[in-house]
Amino acid sequence: MSKVPMTVEGAEALREELHDLKKVQRPRISQAIAEAREHGDLKENAEYHAAREQQSFCEGRIQEIEGKLANAQVIDVKTIPPSGKVIFGTTVTIINCETEQEVTYRIVGDDEADVKANKISINSPIARALIGKEEGDVVEVKTPGGEVEYEIDKVEHI
Known part of the structure; x- marks a missing residue:
């Protein structure tokens, strides 16, 4: 496994x-x-x-x-030097390109995911779209309501 x-x-x-x-x-x-x-x-x-x-x-x-x-x-993301790239464990602030609404998520494992606490699973559509991207990148996330564009505002190792 x-x-x-x-x-x-x-x-x-x-x-x-x-x-x-x-x-x-x-x-x-x-x-x-x-x-x-x-x-x-x-x-x-x-x-x-x-x-x-x-x-x-x-x-x-x-x-x-x-x-x-x-x-x-x-x-332990705190031991990894910040590079502005979205990786597992980072806390990512994204801005909806249409509504300008800002939201912050922490990318965690499946067992730790808790949307109310803004912790999303590595396997969620948003996390999959964000992984590997960098601050300033615009990503398209496929949602049930259609595709939504987000700009990555900030990537933190906290």
Whole structure:
């Protein structure tokens, strides 16, 4: 499997979630299963079945996170000298050529994407159009509403 780009913050968030799942959630679920077993007949024990389902979800998420971290290529954009070129991890300010509306996005990995926080996935149409371009370039982004032209105003390594 190929390496998946991830920011330092994204990798840290996954490590924190993994730690919580292993050290907090897993023991809590095991305790809930043990308590439910004490209630007797497991066939009709809703608490037991709910706890087993939680355990299954928790173990699946642990495996998923471990896999993502194993395949992650953690990129710290702060260690890369700024060149004005849009690369993974940079924060890009773009201006809509038609409306003059300015927006700032940070290009991050798929798991870190959060449009409300202005973090867009490396695989999003806007990010794909911006990668490799430089400050001052005009890019065309194919959107559901048609093509939109943006000018790259500023590229920051923050």
